[in-house]
Structures are given as C-alpha cells and as structure tokens.
Amino acid sequence: MGNYAFIDGINVHLGVRDEGWEIDYKKFRTYLRDKYNVIKAYYFMGYVKSNKGLYDYLENAGYELIFKETMKNSDGEIKGNCDAELVLHAMLKYEEYEKAVIVTSDGDFTCLANHLQKEDKLRILIAPSVNSCSILLKKNIKHISYMDDLKHKIGR
Secondary structure, eight states, rough: OOOEEEEEHHHHHHHHHTTTOOOHHHHHHHHHHHHHEEEEEEEEEEEEEEGHHHHHHHHTEEEEEEEEOOEEESSSSOOOOHHHHHHHHHHHHHTTTEEEEOOOOOOOGHHHHHHHHHOOOOOEESOOOOSSOOHHHHHHOEEEGGGGGHHHHHHH
C-alpha cells in the first residue's frame, strides 16, 4: 500500500504564482512519487471548458483530476471551491492509502489534517509558501514542507 496526495489545485497555483514562479507539474508528480511514495495524486479544481489543454497536461503528468462545477460571482470571477470535494475524497479513500499528503496552504483543511495526523494517516502537508500558509496549519500540523524550498527541483 502506498500514499495518496490530495492537491488543492487553485490554492497551489495561486500560492506559487504569488511568489513569482511556476510549478513544472511533471516534476512535482515525480517528486511526490519518489520522496513520499505517492501512488495516486488527486488534483482538485474548478472545471472551465477552455482549460482542456491544461487538464490533458495534468492527466498526462500522472494526476487524477477531480472537478467542481464553476460559477461566476457578481464580479464576473470564476469560482469553483473544491474544499469539500478534497475532504470527502480523503475520507472515502481512507482505507486505500497508507498515509495522505495534503497539498494546500488553506486553513480550511486544518480539521482534515488534524484528524489524519491524530490517526497517524498524515505523511506531510505541503504548502505553496511560508508566506501564504495559514497560521492554523502552522500551529497545528507537525510536518509541513514548503514548495519555496523545492523551487530548484519542481520549478519551470
């Protein structure tokens, strides 16, 4: 049995972009496999029809995509919050994986990370950057890694 990764796609994309760099998702998938024995990597994001090329790229890089229907808010911004889907999948797949790798900086996942940590099912939480990582996660989760430190390995 191996580990599964649960990736908050938009949080990771925006968190790294705000730090001024981009992830090479093929390198990141290889890193997850080699460093944390991740045999399945679920990537959660809102579905936008015009992003088909991105979806094909991510699937070819080895991610299993989980989509949330998107809607436009009153400002015309596309929204597709996948928090509930990520938590649900982490719990539905609970018996299938040895440990979970959660990839996000969003404090909304503190309850999931805390539960997995308490049950010895959390391998590590990977946040896009120290700056964007929620204080709730920093305060409660023992093992956090930051993509800032991986830029030379997984950056474009």
